[in-house]
Amino acid sequence: xxxVLKRRLLFVVGPFTGLVMFxxxxxxxxxxxxxxxKEPYRAPAAIVDTTPRVEGLAAExxxxxxxxxxxxxxxxxxxxxxxxxxxxxxxxxxxLHLLFAAFVLAVPLFAFIIEVIGYKTKDSRYDRLxxxxxxxxxxxxxxxxxxxxxxxxxxxxxYPKFTNYLMSVFSPTFLPYVLLFFLEAFFLYTYYYGWGxxxxxxHIGLGxxxxxxxxxxxxxxxxxxxxxxxxxxxxxxxxVLSVWDAxxxxxxxxxxxxxxxxxxxxxxSVAAAYAAFxxxxxxxxxxxxxxxxxxxxxxxxxxxxxxxxxxxxxxLAKEIYAYSQTLGLTMMGGAFSWLFIIQAVLIxxxxxxxxxxxxxxxGRVEGMQPLQKFIKFLLIGIAVCFAVWATPRSIIxxxxxxxxxxxxxxxxxxxxxxMSAKNTAVNxxxxxxxxxxxxxxxxxxxxxxxxxxxxxxxxxxxxAAAAIIVVFLGIYGYFVEATVRIGLSVPQVSSVLxxxxxxxxIDVFLFRxxxxxxxxxxxxxxxxxxxxxxxxxxxxxxxxxxxGYVRSGLRQHWHVYGVIRxxxxxxxxxxxxxxxxxxSVTVLLFFLLIGFVFWITTLHDRPDxxxxxxRRREGSGEVSPEFAVGTAGEHRRTS
Amino acid sequence: MTIPHTVRVGVLVVAATSFYTYVGQMVPQKExxxxxxxxxxxxxxxxxxxxxxxxxxxxxxxxFTCHTxxxxxxxxxxxxxxxxxRAQSRVPGLTDIEYFAQSIYEPEKFIVPGFNPGMPVxxxxxxxxxxxEILCVIAYLQTLGGKPTVTLQTSHAYYKAPGxxxxxxxxxxxAEQGAAPGGAPPAPPGSAPLPAPGKPPAPVTPPGAPxxxxxxxxxxxxxxxxxxxTR
Numbered sequence: 001x002x003x004v005l006k007r008r009l010l011f012v013v014g015p016f017t018g019l020v021m022f023x024x025x026x027x028x029x030x031x032x033x034x035x036x037x038k039e040p041y042r043a044p045a046a047i048v049d050t051t052p053r054v055e056g057l058a059a060e061x062x063x064x065x066x067x068x069x070x071x072x073x074x075x076x077x078x079x080x081x082x083x084x085x086x087x088x089x090x091x092x093x094x095x096l097h098l099l100f101a102a103f104v105l106a107v108p109l110f111a112f113i114i115e116v117i118g119y120k121t122k123d124s125r126y127d128r129l130x131x132x133x134x135x136x137x138x139x140x141x142x143x144x145x146x147x148x149x150x151x152x153x154x155x156x157x158x159y160p161k162f163t164n165y166l167m168s169v170f171s172p173t174f175l176p177y178v179l180l181f182f183l184e185a186f187f188l189y190t191y192y193y194g195w196g197x198x199x200x201x202x203h204i205g206l207g208x209x210x211x212x213x214x215x216x217x218x219x220x221x222x223x224x225x226x227x228x229x230x231x232x233x234x235x236x237x238x239x240v241l242s243v244w245d246a247x248x249x250x251x252x253x254x255x256x257x258x259x260x261x262x263x264x265x266x267x268x269s270v271a272a273a274y275a276a277f278x279x280x281x282x283x284x285x286x287x288x289x290x291x292x293x294x295x296x297x298x299x300x301x302x303x304x305x306x307x308x309x310x311x312x313x314x315x316l317a318k319e320i321y322a323y324s325q326t327l328g329l330t331m332m333g334g335a336f337s338w339l340f341i342i343q344a345v346l347i348x349x350x351x352x353x354x355x356x357x358x359x360x361x362x363g364r365v366e367g368m369q370p371l372q373k374f375i376k377f378l379l380i381g382i383a384v385c386f387a388v389w390a391t392p393r394s395i396i397x398x399x400x401x402x403x404x405x406x407x408x409x410x411x412x413x414x415x416x417x418x419m420s421a422k423n424t425a426v427n428x429x430x431x432x433x434x435x436x437x438x439x440x441x442x443x444x445x446x447x448x449x450x451x452x453x454x455x456x457x458x459x460x461x462x463x464a465a466a467a468i469i470v471v472f473l474g475i476y477g478y479f480v481e482a483t484v485r486i487g488l489s490v491p492q493v494s495s496v497l498x499x500x501x502x503x504x505x506i507d508v509f510l511f512r513x514x515x516x517x518x519x520x521x522x523x524x525x526x527x528x529x530x531x532x533x534x535x536x537x538x539x540x541x542x543x544x545x546x547x548g549y550v551r552s553g554l555r556q557h558w559h560v561y562g563v564i565r566x567x568x569x570x571x572x573x574x575x576x577x578x579x580x581x582x583x584s585v586t587v588l589l590f591f592l593l594i595g596f597v598f599w600i601t602t603l604h605d606r607p608d609x610x611x612x613x614x615r616r617r618e619g620s621g622e623v624s625p626e627f628a629v630g631t632a633g634e635h636r637r638t639s
Numbered sequence: 640m641t642i643p644h645t646v647r648v649g650v651l652v653v654a655a656t657s658f659y660t661y662v663g664q665m666v667p668q669k670e671x672x673x674x675x676x677x678x679x680x681x682x683x684x685x686x687x688x689x690x691x692x693x694x695x696x697x698x699x700x701x702x703f704t705c706h707t708x709x710x711x712x713x714x715x716x717x718x719x720x721x722x723x724x725r726a727q728s729r730v731p732g733l734t735d736i737e738y739f740a741q742s743i744y745e746p747e748k749f750i751v752p753g754f755n756p757g758m759p760v761x762x763x764x765x766x767x768x769x770x771x772e773i774l775c776v777i778a779y780l781q782t783l784g785g786k787p788t789v790t791l792q793t794s795h796a797y798y799k800a801p802g803x804x805x806x807x808x809x810x811x812x813x814a815e816q817g818a819a820p821g822g823a824p825p826a827p828p829g830s831a832p833l834p835a836p837g838k839p840p841a842p843v844t845p846p847g848a849p850x851x852x853x854x855x856x857x858x859x860x861x862x863x864x865x866x867x868x869t870r
Contacts, residue, residue: 236763280644325757326765329704338666345662481753486715531651538655557673562764566673573671580663584656591652 077161078568086158087570088582091552093154095545095586096593097147099266101221102259102544103594104144105214106267107133108191110301112207119200129294131195133271135604139597141188145181159568162559165238170224172243177220183213215260222255223247228560229551230323238563250323254316255551261312265305266540272298273537274598276530279523288523295533296361296522302536303354303437307430307500311493320554327554327561335573336550341392342576344422346543348386351429353536355382358440360529365444366518374439381432388425393417415478423489424474427496431467434500438507445514455510459503466499541590545583553579674699679771685778685787692779695772700761702776708783716758717751723785735785736795739777743768744797762797770798 081089111133118126155163167174187210194203226249233245240246275295282288321328330336359375362368391413415421438459447455470492477485555561557571565571677695696702705716726735730749733741741748746758761768761776768776774789781787794800 277644277648280648321757324759324765326701326704326759330701334704335669335671341666342659342662346659486755531647534648534651535655538652539659542656542659556671558765565764571673575668575670576666577664577668580660583663584660587656588653 075161075164079158079160080569081154081158085570086568090151090154090158091549091582092586092589093147093151095548095583096590097144097151098548099541099544099586099590100140100144100147100593101218102263102266103270104137104140105218105260106263106265107137107140107271108188108207108210108214109264110268110271111137112204112211114297115207116204119204125293129297132294133298134192134195135601136271136274136597137188138192139600140594141185143593143597159559162564162566165560165564166224166228169227169234169240169243169246173220173223173247177217180213180217180220184210184217187213218259218263219252219256220247222259223249223252225552226251226255229327229555230320231560231563234563238560250319251316254312254319258309258312258316261305261309262544265302265309266544268298268300268302268305269533269537269540270298270594272296272302272533274298274601276533277598278602279530280527285523290522292364292523292525295530299354299357299533299536302540303433306350306354307434308497310426310430311497314489314493324561330556331550331554335556336554338392339546339550339576339579341390342580343543343546344386344390346539346546347426348382348390348429350536350539350543351382351433352386353532353539355379355433355436357529357532357536358436360525360532362440362443363526364521364524366521368443368518371439371443374435378432378436378439382429385425385429385432388416388421389429391416391421418478420474420477420485420488423477423492424470427470427492428467430496431463431470431499434503435463438503441507442511442514444516444518444520445511446517447510447514449510449512452510455506459506459510462499462502462506466495469495538587538591541587542583545587546580549579549583674701677772677775679775679791681791683775683791685790688775688778688789688791689782689787691772692775692777695768695776696779699766699772700768700776701766705757715754717754719780719783721784723781723783725784726780727785735781736777736789736793739780740773740795740797743773743776773798 078086080086084092111130114126114133115130118124118130187206191203191206191210194206197203198206223246227246230250231246232249233242233247234240272295275291275298279288279291279295282291317328317331320331332340355378362371393409393414409417449455473488473492477488480488553573556573557566558564559566675698677691677699679691683691707714707716707718709720710718723735726738729738729751730741738749742758743761746760747756750756759766762770762773771791774791774793778787778789781789792800792802
C-alpha cells in the first residue's frame with residue numbers, strides 16, 4: 001500500500017517539480033540576459049546636429065586654453081608641504097642636515113689632533129684610534145650632503161620668495177662655497193682612503209686641509225643664517241649695500257666660535273656613543289679595552305669642549321642684545337624664557353652624567369680610594385647648582401597658590417630664578433666638573449716633584465678663590481643696579497676660566513714624572529658606564545636641536561629680522577611643547593640614521609663572505625676581524 | 640632571557656628623548672601670534688586712543704617685554720608708573736608729549752640715569768608702529784600719572800598732523816604699518832618724513848590746537864642729555 005501511494009505521489013510531484021525547475025531556469029536566464037551590457041542606441045554621427053550646448057562647451061574649453069596660455073608668470077610666495085606643513089618639514093630637514101654637518105666637521109678635528117699625538121709619541125694606538133674615528137666620516141659625509149641638497153630644494157620649493165632674496169644677497173658666496181665643498185670631498189676621501197698610504201706628515205697635512213676647508217664651509221653657511229637674525233649691510237628696504245657687511249653681521253663670529261666648540265662637544269659625544277655601542281657588543285677583553293679607551297677619549301673631547309661652551313654662549317647672547325634689545329629680551333624674558341629652564345634640565349643632566357662616568361671610570365685605576373671621599377662633595381655641589389639653575393623666576397601655580405605667594409614669584413625661591421643666581425650656579429657647576437676631571441686625571445698617580453705640597457696648596461687656593469669670587473659677585477648682584485649687575489658676569493666667567501687654565505698648567509708640571517700607584521685597566525668598567533655615554537650623546541643631540549630652535553625661532557614672524565616679514569600661515573611662534581616634540585622626532589631620526597652609519601662602519605670591519613665561509617668550514621674560533629692581523633679593513637699605518 | 644644590547648640602546652634613546660619631550664610639555668605653553676594690525680579710525684577720541692594705546696603696548700609695540708608698571712626693585716628698564724609726571728619735567732624744554740615722542744622716535748637721545756641704552760626705534764621695523772599708533776601710545780602713557788590730552792590731530796617734533804602748518808593736507812584716512820619688502824604696506828599718507836639722523840626738527844606743535852598741551856616755554860632745541868641715564 002505504501003509503495004502504491006509513493007508511486008502516485010511521484011507521478012504528481014515529478015511533473016510539478018519539472019515545471020518549477022523550467023520556470024526557474026527561464027527566470028535566471030532572463031535575469032542574466034537583462035544584465036548583459038548592450039551598446040546604447042546612437043544615431044549615426046553624420047546625422048547629429050550640433051546643439052547650442054555643445055557649441056557653448058567647446059567655446060568654454062577654447063577660452064580656458066587661451067586664458068591659460070596668456071597667464072603671465074607670477075612668483076609664488078609660499079607653497080605648502082603636505083601633512084606637517086612647510087615649517088616643520090624645513091625644520092626637520094635643516095636640523096638633520098646640521099646634526100650630520102656638525103658631526104662631519106667635528107670628528108676630523110679631534111681625529112687630526114689624536115693623529116698628531118700618535119705621530120709625536122710614536123704610539124700606534126693613537127693612530128689606530130684616529131683611524132677608527134675617521135671611519136665614521138664617509139657615510140656621514142654623504143648623508144650631510146644629501147640633507148643639504150634636500151634642504152636647498154625644500155627652501156626653493158616651499159619658500160621661493162624668501163629664498164630668492166637670500167640668494168640675491170649672498171650670491172657672491174655661492175661659488176666659493178661649492179669650490180670649498182669639492183675640496184672638502186677631496187681632502188676627506190684622500191684622508192680616509194690614504195690612511196697609511198702616505199708619509200705621516202703628508203697625511204697629517206691632508207687632515208689639516210680637511211679641517212680648514214670644513215671650517216671655512218661652516219663659516220660661509222653661518223653667514224647666511226646669522227644674517228637672518230641680525231641683518232647688516234642692507235638698506236632699510238632690504239637692498240644690498242655691502243655683501244661683506246652682510247656676511248660679517250653682529251652674530252656671525254659668535255656663532256662661528258660657538259658652533260666650532262659645540263660641534264666638537266657633539267662630535268665627541270657621538271663618537272663616544274659609537275665606542276660604547278662597540279664595547280657592549282665586544283666579546284674579548286682586548287676589544288673591550290680598546291673601546292673603553294675610545295669611549296673615554298670621545299667623552300673627554302666632548303666634556304673638554306662643553307666646559308667653555310657656556311662662555312661662547314654668553315658672547316653670543318651679548319651680541320644679540322647689542323644688536324637688538326628686543327631680540328635679546330624676547331630670548332631671555334619673553335616667549336622663549338621657559339626654554340632656558342628646559343635647557344637647564346638638559347645641561348644639568350649632562351654635567352651629572354659626565355661626572356658619573358668619570359667617577360665610574362676611577363674604578364679602572366688601582367689606588368683611587370684616597371680620592372673617592374671627595375666625590376660625595378662634588379655630587380652635592382652639582383645637585384645644588386642644578387637645582388638653582390632649573391629654578392624658574394615665576395612658578396606655575398593655581399590661583400590660591402599664587403595668592404599665598406603674593407604673585408607668580410615665590411617669596412624665597414624667586415631669588416634663585418634670576419640671572420645672578422643662575423650665573424653663579426653654572427659657573428660653580430663648571431668648576432666642579434673641572435675638579436672631577438682633575439681628580440680623574442691624577443687617579444693612580446703621586447706627584448714626586450720637590451714642590452708637590454706647594455703645588456697642591458696653590459691649586460686648592462686658586463680653586464677656592466675662583467669659587468669665592470663667583471659666589472660673592474652672585475650675591476653682590478642682588479644689591480646693585482641693572483647696569484652694574486649685567487657686567488658682573490664678566491669677572492665671574494673670567495675667574496673660572498683663569499682658574500681652569502692656571503690649575504691645569506700647574507697640574508701638568510706637578511705630575512710630570514709622577515710615580516704610579518696603579519695601572520689603568522682599560523675595559524674594567526661597569527657596562528652601565530657605556531649606557532651613560534649613549535645618554536650623553538642623546539642629551540647633546542637634543543640640546544643642539546633645542547638651541548637651534550631658539551636661535552631660529554627668536555626671529556618670530558620675520559624671515560630676516562626687521563626686513564623680510566613672514567606672512568605665511570606658519571608665521572606664529574609655536575608652543576614649547578610643540579617645539580620639543582619636533583626636536584624629539586628629529587633626534588630619533590638622527591639616531592636611526594647614525595645607527596645606520598655605525599652599522600655600515602661595522603660592515604667595513606667584517607671579513608669577506610668567502611673568508612667567513614672558509615673559517616666556518618675550518619671550524620676556527622670567532623675573532624673580531626679588526627683585532628686580527630691582516631684582515632679586511634686593516635689600514636694601519638706601518639711606519 | 641638576555642635582552643640584546645641593540646634593543647637596550649634603542650630603549651635608552653627613546654626613553655631619554657621621551658623624558659625631554661615630557662619636560663617640554665611641563666613648562667607653560669604659549670603660542671605667540673604675529674602682531675595684529677591696529678585699525679585706527681580718524682574720529683577716535685582721546686579716551687578711545689588711550690584704550691588703543693594700551694592694546695598696542697600690550698601687543699604690537701612689545702613695550703611690556705621690557706617695561707613694567709608699578710614694579711620696584713632692581714629693574715632692567717624704567718618702570719612706567721607715574722611716568723607722565725616725570726615726563727613733564729624730565730628734559731627741560733620738552734613737554735610730556737614731546738618727551739614721549741623723543742623716547743619713541745629717538746630713544747638713544749636721552750637715557751634715564753641708572754639704566755643702559757637699549758630701547759629700539761619704535762617707528763621702524765621690527766616693531767614699526769606708525770605715527771597714529773604712536774600717538775595712541777602717548778595718550779596711554781599720559782594716563783600714567785597725568786591726564787591724556789593728545790588727539791590724532793596733535794603734532795610733535797617727529798610728526799606733523801594732517802592740516803597742521805607744514806603738515807600734509809588733512810585726510811580722513813589713517814594708516815597701517817610701514818616698512819619692509821616682506822609685504823608690509825608702505826608708510827601711511829599723512830606721516831611726515833623723519834628728521835635726518837642727529838638733526839631733530841624743532842617742535843611744531845601748533846599752539847592752541849585742539850587737544851594739544853600748552854606751548855612749551857622753551858621752544859628752543861632741548862639741551863644735550865647726559866650720556867647715561869634712563870627713560
